Amino acid sequence: KQEVTQIPAALSVPEGENLVLNCSFTDSAIYNLQWFRQDPGKGLTSLLLIQSSQREQTSGRLNASLDKSSGRSTLYIAASQPGDSATYLCAVIHSGGGADGLTFGKGTHLIIQP
């Protein structure tokens, strides 16, 4: 059974710092890996999706990498801002059995101090 782990569970940094969030998964047979952001009381917003054949994706100040063979992904946030404060979730879709549902990690709760 696929398991997704995110480290750290919580992180607090001053505004302006660059930071890295980590995600690992136990089964490398995946279609893709997705990073989401969740604000309190809200749903999830998709940030980046990396196909299994890709190594990284970039959107603005965000860069996500994928090393499928080692079961790891990182989300790099450059020049952090207070508006980046949220919970960041990593999720994968397994490539066996035709299942399209996401398996999620428990998230990293990020606080950017002004």
Next chain:
Amino acid sequence: DARVTQTPRHKVTEMGQEVTMRCQPILGHNTVFWYRQTMMQGLELLAYFRNRAPLDDSGMPKDRFSAEMPDATLATLKIQPSEPRDSAVYFCASGLSVNQPQHFGDGTRLSIL
């Protein structure tokens, strides 16, 4: 901007009552998912549909939960009878294909007393 719409946003009811949660997926999306989020378990897949056909409901307690898609614009998740352990936030998401991002609604926050 197209969005997934979920109703109600909040529901408080007593144990044993029937609960129905509704979801309007983004127009044109052919895959619809139901997830549940709790502090202990995080986000878990309950069930999903492709082209209105149920494909996987292995994450759902089948004795009390049921998921349906009466038409392409409506998905429902029912709990009967409800129990306190069902208290959670239930999210609906929709997507175009496995390699496109899933779009989430704002969830239904359910409290069973």
